[in-house]
Amino acid sequence: MKSSRRRIRQSVCAWCHKNISLDVLARRAKALGLVGIDLVEPGQWNILKKHGLICTMTPSHPIETGLNDPANHAQCVESVRQAIELTFDAGFPNVICFSGNRRPKISDERGLRSCAVAVKKVIGLAERRNVTLCMELLNSKVDHPSYICDRTEWGADLVRRVGSERFKLLYDIYHMQIQEGDVISTIKKHASAIGHYHTAGVPGRHEIDATQELHYPAIMSAIASTGFTGYVAHEFIPTRDPFAALREAISVCNV
Numbered sequence: 001m002k003s004s005r006r007r008i009r010q011s012v013c014a015w016c017h018k019n020i021s022l023d024v025l026a027r028r029a030k031a032l033g034l035v036g037i038d039l040v041e042p043g044q045w046n047i048l049k050k051h052g053l054i055c056t057m058t059p060s061h062p063i064e065t066g067l068n069d070p071a072n073h074a075q076c077v078e079s080v081r082q083a084i085e086l087t088f089d090a091g092f093p094n095v096i097c098f099s100g101n102r103r104p105k106i107s108d109e110r111g112l113r114s115c116a117v118a119v120k121k122v123i124g125l126a127e128r129r130n131v132t133l134c135m136e137l138l139n140s141k142v143d144h145p146s147y148i149c150d151r152t153e154w155g156a157d158l159v160r161r162v163g164s165e166r167f168k169l170l171y172d173i174y175h176m177q178i179q180e181g182d183v184i185s186t187i188k189k190h191a192s193a194i195g196h197y198h199t200a201g202v203p204g205r206h207e208i209d210a211t212q213e214l215h216y217p218a219i220m221s222a223i224a225s226t227g228f229t230g231y232v233a234h235e236f237i238p239t240r241d242p243f244a245a246l247r248e249a250i251s252v253c254n255v
Helices: 022-032 042-050 070-090 108-129 152-162 173-179 183-189 216-225 242-253
Strands: 009-013 036-038 054-057 094-097 132-136 167-172 194-199 231-234
Touching: 009 022, 009 242, 022 036, 022 042, 022 242, 036 231, 042 054, 042 070, 054 070, 054 094, 054 231, 070 094, 070 108, 108 132, 108 152, 108 167, 132 194, 152 167, 167 173, 173 183, 173 194, 183 216, 216 242, 231 242
Parallel strands: 009 036, 009 231, 036 054, 094 132, 132 167, 167 194, 194 231
Antiparallel strands: none
8 A cells, every 4th residue: 555654745944943054954954854944035045955955935025014004015016026036036836925914994804905906916927937925824812913814714715805826825823723723624624725834833832742732643634635735834943952853843744
C-alpha cells in the first residue's frame, strides 16, 4: 500500500527565529525536510535559493496600513503590485496582504467592500503572473486589536466577492483558535477559500506539542483531506531548542 505520509508541504516563518541567522535557519530547515521559509524580504531571497528553498509567502504592505481604508489603497496596491512582480520573477507562489484595522467610520461591511475594490485592482496581475495573493486572518481579541479580517466567514465572503482563484485566505490556526475556535469544521467548510496555513500552539504561540490545547495531527489530517496542495508554515515562538521543536512540529504534521 502506498504511504499517505507527508501529504503536507511544510515551511517555517523567519520572524520567529530572529536570533538565528537566515543562512543557518535555511540550512537547518532544508536538512529537516522543509521546502521553504515564510516572510523573507526580497534582499535575502538569494540565501533561500542557495539552500534549495523557496519563500513560501512573500511580504508586501504593513499590517496596520490595510486595504479596508480607501486612504491606504494607493500605497498598499503599489506595494502589492511590486511584491507580485518580484515574487513572479523569483518563481515563488504567494504574496501576503492585510485588511487593516476597524475605524470609527468603517463598518465591517464597508471594510469588506473596500478590500474587494483594492484586491480587484491587482488581481489581474496576480492571475497573469500565476501568483496567489493571500489575506491573513488574525485574532482581534489578544494580538491585533480591531483587526477587521478576524473571522473566517468575513474572509471567505471577501474571497467570493473578488472571485479569482488567485485570491485566497491565509488561515492562521493559532489566531483562529483564539478568535472563533471550531478549527477543523471551519477548515473543511471554507477549504476552497484557503491558500496557506500558519501553525502555533494555543495559548502562548509556542510549540505545537502536548502542552497546548490544539491537536495538530487531527488538524493536519483535516487539511490533507480537503485536497490542499499549498504550504503550512510553522509560526510558533520556541521556548526550548528551536530546531528540536521544529523537528517535533514537522513530525506532528507529517500525516
